[in-house]
Amino acid sequence: MKSKNRYFLLFIILLIGGNKWLYAQTTRQKPNVIYIYADDLGYGELGCYGQHKIKTPNLDIIANEGIRFTQHYTGAPVCAPARAMLMTGKHSGHAYIRGNYELGGFEDEKEGGQMPLPEGTFTIPEMLKNAGYTTGMIGKWGLGMNNTTGNPNQQGFDYYYGYLCQKQAHNFYPTHLWENGQWDTLNNPSFLVHQRIAEDSPDSVFDKFKGKDYAVTKMAEKTLAFIKANKNKPFFLYLPYTGPHVALQAPDEAVKEYIGQFDEQPYYGNRGYAPSKYPLSTYAAMITYMDKQIGRIMALLKELNLDKNTIVMFSSDNGATFDVGGADTKFFASTGGLRGRKQDLYEGGIRIPFIARWPGKIPAGKTTSHISAQYDLMATLAELTGAKAWPNDGISFLPTLLSNGKQQKQHPFLYFEFPEKSGQVAIRFGDWKGVKSNMKKDKNAPWEIYNLNTDVNETTDVATQHLELIKQFDKILKQQHQPSHIKEWEFINPKFSVKD
Numbered sequence: 001m002k003s004k005n006r007y008f009l010l011f012i013i014l015l016i017g018g019n020k021w022l023y024a025q026t027t028r029q030k031p032n033v034i035y036i037y038a039d040d041l042g043y044g045e046l047g048c049y050g051q052h053k054i055k056t057p058n059l060d061i062i063a064n065e066g067i068r069f070t071q072h073y074t075g076a077p078v079c080a081p082a083r084a085m086l087m088t089g090k091h092s093g094h095a096y097i098r099g100n101y102e103l104g105g106f107e108d109e110k111e112g113g114q115m116p117l118p119e120g121t122f123t124i125p126e127m128l129k130n131a132g133y134t135t136g137m138i139g140k141w142g143l144g145m146n147n148t149t150g151n152p153n154q155q156g157f158d159y160y161y162g163y164l165c166q167k168q169a170h171n172f173y174p175t176h177l178w179e180n181g182q183w184d185t186l187n188n189p190s191f192l193v194h195q196r197i198a199e200d201s202p203d204s205v206f207d208k209f210k211g212k213d214y215a216v217t218k219m220a221e222k223t224l225a226f227i228k229a230n231k232n233k234p235f236f237l238y239l240p241y242t243g244p245h246v247a248l249q250a251p252d253e254a255v256k257e258y259i260g261q262f263d264e265q266p267y268y269g270n271r272g273y274a275p276s277k278y279p280l281s282t283y284a285a286m287i288t289y290m291d292k293q294i295g296r297i298m299a300l301l302k303e304l305n306l307d308k309n310t311i312v313m314f315s316s317d318n319g320a321t322f323d324v325g326g327a328d329t330k331f332f333a334s335t336g337g338l339r340g341r342k343q344d345l346y347e348g349g350i351r352i353p354f355i356a357r358w359p360g361k362i363p364a365g366k367t368t369s370h371i372s373a374q375y376d377l378m379a380t381l382a383e384l385t386g387a388k389a390w391p392n393d394g395i396s397f398l399p400t401l402l403s404n405g406k407q408q409k410q411h412p413f414l415y416f417e418f419p420e421k422s423g424q425v426a427i428r429f430g431d432w433k434g435v436k437s438n439m440k441k442d443k444n445a446p447w448e449i450y451n452l453n454t455d456v457n458e459t460t461d462v463a464t465q466h467l468e469l470i471k472q473f474d475k476i477l478k479q480q481h482q483p484s485h486i487k488e489w490e491f492i493n494p495k496f497s498v499k500d
Helices: 002-029 057-064 079-088 124-130 203-209 215-229 252-256 279-303 374-385 398-402 467-480
Strands: 032-038 067-069 134-140 159-163 176-179 182-185 235-239 310-316 354-357 366-368 414-418 424-429 432-436 448-451
Touching (some): 032 279, 057 279, 057 310, 124 374, 215 279, 374 398, 414 467, 432 467
Parallel strands (some): 032 235, 134 235
Antiparallel strands (some): 159 176, 310 354, 414 424, 432 448
């Protein structure tokens, strides 16, 4: 009898152990997901998208060993709404956050962040947590402070580190960053990043806008630590790094790589943000330095044998900056020749780079013209992982990534509305693009229409030749716009006078 009991006990132990092994194999088969999100990086600022002056070797390798999208769009042409739409899978006619809504100042004691995501929001990290993933965010959040419903730990992230407030992120040498609700003091002096200095200032004045702890370096260190800590289980890691958003600040050793290559003059802060002795070199260095940190991530994945089970994606929150803070996007051809920049619904403001790499799954050296948007990411990751998403505006682009023979569904249109810069609307409809501007002044502003197949730079308005498209655009606009909860954002169908 005792012998039978021993055999039964051994059977139970083996069964439990076998189940644990089976669970480990099942969870290990789920791919890790790393999504890297640059800040104000233009369509033409990577080597793989035609850049010649700025070096991005690691990102170019990702593109060469994976896939490059040529018609990928952000949800909005500025920071906060783009991030909200990425995280929630909603386009700008349905999203809760549609503009940059600031709630504080630049000083530490006035740190208030932006309008927070509301309680009950369903996000990509929440979706993946439900599917067994450990989730992390390292970088710039911009969707609520610790003491709000937008707290990243309450929006699906097990771990976060970085900036909570976009205004704090104007300084790459801040006094602190945040780690799971705790203030992490950095070895940097306190200074106001938005200052103007005299044009005869000595070099020592420029040095006042530097510190010891560069934010991107700190975030890269935390990134590597997160990957090491979670190497034995599936993880989702969202990396909204802050380059190359101004202020122009980079480690001296990074800037030195470019000094002497450009004919440049010091920037004294006359257009906001920190002064810089070498503005062109510093701007290029910010992108190259970020690229180097991405190279560290890729090297670690190979070292830990995670490379073949990790999909790495890279994009930008919106188009290139509109030349504040000493940036010169014309010099760097940052838009790749596209019309418009940040804050515009022309292509230069919303068409952004997107590359992805997954050895053995994504064919190397592939380029696709599939028309897609960042609010497709939730649907894509749901299909990839088997997770259940909430109703969203996205269409999975996984068939395009994998080239697995499965039919790629197409968007009937892409919809954009943006309440800033006097109110704008844009619709991508096949090769056609409709744009309305200055709608806060003229609710019935005329449509501009461009054929992106023959006129990607949007130089020739052909609206008068395509009245049938105007009717189609009007219909889509009426169907897709939902009233906003913020008065300043409701410019399409306001129930109030613009003078109110």
